[in-house]
Amino acid sequence: MAEAHWHDLGPVDALASRPLQQISVGRTRIALSWAGGEFAAISGACNHVGGPLGDGALDGDYVVCPWHHWKYHRKTGQGEPGYEQEAVPRYETRIEDGHLWIDLESGTKRQRIPHDPHPLARPVVRAPGGIRVVGLSTTAMDPAFPRFSTSEHLLTTALGFAEQWGAETQLFKLADLRFRHCEGYYSKSAHACTWPCSITQMDPDDQLDRVYEALVHWADVVLLATPIRWGVASSLYFKLAERLNCVQNQTTIRNKVLIRNKVASFIVTGGQDNVQGVVGQLLTFFGELGFLFPQFPFIAHSRGWSAEDMENNMSEVRTSRELAEGAEQLMNRALCLARDLIANQPAPDSVARGGRKAHHLS
Ligand code: FES
Incomplete structure (x- = not known):
């Protein structure tokens, strides 16, 4: 993988052994999921107060934040139904030579629904x-x-x-x-x-x-x-x-x-x-x-x-x-x-x- 913005996350076999994990690439936190034979990567920082999404759990196609249980689609980064305007960045991944790679420049924009403060x-x-x-x-x-x-x-x-x-x-x-x-x-x-x-x-x-x-x-x-x-x-x-x-x-x-x-x-x-x-x-x-x-x-x-x-x-x-x-x-x-x-x-x-x-x- 020649381009500098692609990063090697490691061997596919090892990464596929866990349905969800939190990975850091430099200062970027990634929630990497593996389900149905496919990897998907979204930001590992929750929109709420920054909970580590990759340390949460998978609920179908949704990553559940371990702190207060907000949910994001593991592929699109969008919030659960009713909260689709809430989204964390999602990233492109590729498999090459038995390794999983991620393009950090492919991250989509983080979106937050404006909430009135309590x-x-x-x-x-x-x-x-x-x-x-x-x-x-x-x-x-x-x-x-x-x-x-x-x-x-x-x-x-x-x-x-x-x-x-x-x-x-x-x-x-x-x-x-x-x-x-x-x-x-x-x-x-x-x-x-x-x-x-x-x-x-x-x-x-x-x-x-x-x-x-x-x-x-x-x-x-x-x-x-x-x-x-x-x-x-x-x-x-x-x-x-x-x-x-x-x-x-x-x-x-x-x-x-x-x-x-x-x-x-x-x-x-x-x-x-x-x-x-x-x-x-x-x-x-x-x-x-x-x-x-x-x-x-x-x-x-x-x-x-x-x-x-x-x-x-x-x-x-x-x-x-x-x-x-x-x-x-x-x-x-x-x-x-x-x-x-x-x-x-x-x-x-x-x-x-x-x-x-x-x-x-x-
Ligand atoms: S930090 Fe994720 S739900 Fe509160």
Whole structure:
């Protein structure tokens, strides 16, 4: 093969042993497929966010992206039916002397259907106005048969104080929201875990969009309440935390800090112990998201390991003036810090960009 733009991909026998593979020729990524006795080559970079198409799978004549499952015809590079205007480059191939060759200059033009950006993807700019507080109740219960929750009770007490203080509040009870578990896009590649969350972008019925909106765009203060379940926070808290990886991941992959000058505090209650262990996890995670904490950033109440009289625990929390005052004082500390942060907020263009890794190095 004389022409310089033809490149030898290797022996046909070896290449035909796999139905789909990702190959690099210089800096060009190729998704090479073999089906029905024919090779075909399209770009190995997905139009969405660059997933390695050749590492995906074949679905008939379509290459399925391994990251979020967009499909492209293995011969034409066009998107699946309904998305034909979406196309990745396709390349000519030839077999000569038992080797497969590809013409990199034959690549067709990449085409993208214009997509409106997701509303969550807009720049994060604090809207003018008073302090805004979002409460997150992570206790699990059947919304059809609500029960008294000690953590939620103290959370609503604190939110009531915030309203008297003059703040706007929103309360999200995770048990009332239908949202999917994190499906592990980050485990495929850090770049497969997108902001907004891949699930949020693909599933309009997923209701975590309103929590993202509140945390990233709306709130100055986040107050999270969790029960202790077997020494750790509630399963709904962890379900939320996994879905918040997309917020932290923007710092990791783009040095883009979505959470700035926001305050987080915590309420932890339980019939069992390990308050410090639960709060340690919360502080670490919310710190890595970019939140700041007031002095004494949590309140907690626990009956201890051997207390099994949970009905007494409920009545104790329900009637305790000390705990109610503790919740109000926690809210007050968070509000005061938020007020100071807002008052001292630098102009957006003077904010030094410095992500988690840069911070760790300093
Ligand atoms: S579907 Fe390919 S990168 Fe998202």
